[in-house]
Amino acid sequence: MWLVAAFALAGGLAQLVDGTLGMGFGVTSATVLLALGVAPAAASAATHAAKLPTTLISGLAHWREGNVDPRILLRIAVPGAVGGFLGAVVLTNISLESAKSWMAGLLIFFGLVILVRFGAGMRLVPAIPGGNSAKVLSPIGLLGGFVDATGGGGWGPVLTPSLMTVTRHEPRRVVGTVNAAEFVVAVSVSLGFVFGTAHQDIPWLPVLGLVAGGVVVAPFAAKLAGRLPHAPMGVMVGGLVILVNAVTVVAAVVGDLPGWLDATLIVVWISLVAEVARRAWDREKAERRAGVPADVPA
Known part of the structure; x- marks a missing residue:
């Protein structure tokens, strides 16, 4: 029972982040499960099983709030479903060690x-003409679905920044549309794992906890989209994801580090992330006072 309660808290916090920032539930959940020793394919399968009800509730809540663009939804959800199914099949057919290193590395990338x-408030490229077209959005959806399945998370980190880059939608519409499309992708990825038999090793008690916490928080997160302090939240989530998965990568590459070095690096990293979060919060407050919409980088 305590295990379910702990994962319910984790699922609620992850959904609060995901529903307001447009990313974080899958990456956070997969990171926690990997840290507990769950096999990569089972961790991704468990995360997507938990996403089925949470993304459905979240998508409907965002729809009611007027945060979903139906045209963009179709242009990213359909190719996302194709990419997600293929990614799930691929992950169930590679070796355990390769899968664990791949997933940890991918999660570090998305943490970055x-x-x-959110730390630097940067667009990678400027908005482009025709960014709402299927020609531009379909490849992004396909890639997002594939990395979401193989990394246990990644739909939001790929799609949310991309849509904020290639379209001119306001942030809450991007977040809502990405959340709604994620349900379709989660269904497809789950079917891919059933096809690949990864569902046999799913840790169902953690999944139950993630679902319980995520479903309760999802409607509130949709209402809070665009209102909570996005920048410091995003920085802290990214920093945590990098820290936890870096342990796996370092162990695979160089082996176990001395305890004192481990502790020193962790303290330095947490201090650095805290400072970046503070500066990001200062920047966001200044932008809000100047009338710049939240989560729109300069």
Whole structure:
């Protein structure tokens, strides 16, 4: 029972981040499960099983709030579903060690994406003409679905910054549309894992906790989209994801580090992330006072 309660708290916090920032539930959940020793394919399968009800509730809540663009939804959800199914099949057919290193490395990358996105407030490229077209959005959806399945998370970190880059939608519409499309992707990825038999090793008690916490918080997160302090939240989530998965990568590459060095590096990293979060919060407050919409980088 305590295990379910702990994962319910984790699921609620992850959904609060995901529903307001447009990214974080899958990356956070997969990171926690990997840290507990769950096999990569099972961790991704468990995360996507938990996403089925949470993304459905979140998508409906964002729809009611007027945060979803139906045209963009279709242009990213359909190719995302194709990419997600293929990614799930690929992950169930590679070796355990390769899968664990791949997933940890991919999660570190997305942690960096989140950290830079909210810590520096940067667009990677400017908005482009025709960014709402299927020609532009379909490849992004396909890639997002594939990395979401193989990394246990990644749909939001790929799609949310991309849509904020290539379209001119306001942030809450991007977040809502990405959340709604994620349900379709989660269904497809789950079917891919059933096809690949990864569902046999899913830790169902953690999944139950993630679902319980995520479903409760999802409607509130949709209402808070665009209102909570996005920048410091994003920085802290990105920093945590990088820290936890870096342990796996370092162990695979150089082996176990001395305890004193481990502790020193962790303290330094947490201090650095805290400072970046503070500066990001100062920048966001200044932008809000100047009338710049939240989560729109300069």
